[in-house]
């Protein structure tokens with residue numbers, strides 16, 4: 001990790017809503033995977049982007065490919081998911097929505113169904129061990145894989161939403177934003193929405209996506225990932241901003257990811273400022289804590305130091321994230337209760 005956050009931020013109870021499983025793999029877990037697969041000749045420098053380093057978004061996607069080579073059996077997925085959940089819990093995250101793209105691997109016999117089952121097993125195992133975190137799962141569509149795979153993914157997600165006792169709550173649309181067009185995925189996303197899956201869509205992560213964003217906002221999604229280029233100051237449009245505000249769609253904002261992936265010039269230029277000043281629901285998230293060498297405490301601290309937020313304001317920010325979770329109202333109530341109990345310990 002680049003550096004460790006101050007105690008206040010680590011002890012702050014937090015909600016993480018935008019975390020890709022294979023982007024969240026820590027140095028320690030990569031170490032274990034490298035030992036399992038020495039023949040791949042992969043080094044740490046190929047799986048993470050360290051302090052002060054930047055990559056193009058395209059290079060970031062190459063990093064995921066390397067990690068996917070290391071995580072290609074049910075055994076790997078189980079270990080990775082358990083480690084990631086425990087690391088978030090150790091960082092003070094009380095509620096986590098993990099997202100991941102189900103993958104089939106001919107070589108190892110991994111199936112997409114087995115993939116999802118294994119993530120759910122990891123979540124269950126952590127719960128049985130009493131790890132202090134409520135974890136839900138969003139099944140991810142990788143936009144690179146096109147219309148048909150998107151529809152199959154929705155069908156799988158639907159099946160698991162019905163059988164996983166509330167663990168699978170929604171669907172994520174992610175993947176390289178420069179590939180494909182959202183219009184081709186619209187039928188799959190519409191179907192997901194109709195069957196009760198919550199939708200979190202990566203929108204306007206790069207500048208060329210305004211038309212797609214405008215179209216997908218008509219669904220409307222339940223949350224937006226990044227939304228970096230939606231507002232007029234960065235070439236977006238007021239009508240897109242108005243749609244987001246009118247539908248009160250929360251944004252998942254990942255500061256370090258956007259700076260290291262070079263879609264945002266520096267921390268002070270991050271669009272957190274625009275949306276936060278509007279009073280629009282903005283949730284601080286990590287995106288890929290392993291790849292970008294960060295954690296959620298650090299992201300809160302960076303937001304506070306960059307935009308001059310008081311500790312009270314940081315507390316409110318973390319508390320308001322509860323309103324944006326995909327789990328039902330009863331879970332929100334439990335979390336609000338937890339935040340109330342923890343407030344006196346921090347202030």
Ligand code: 6MZ
Nearest residue numbers: 020021022023064099100101142174175176
């Ligand atoms: C878009 C991203 C992403 O699904 O194998 N992913 N998609 N933008 C980003 N910004 C940096 N970061 C991660 O985790 C890795 C996958 O998550 C998506 C990509 O599809 C990547 O392959 P899983 O667990």
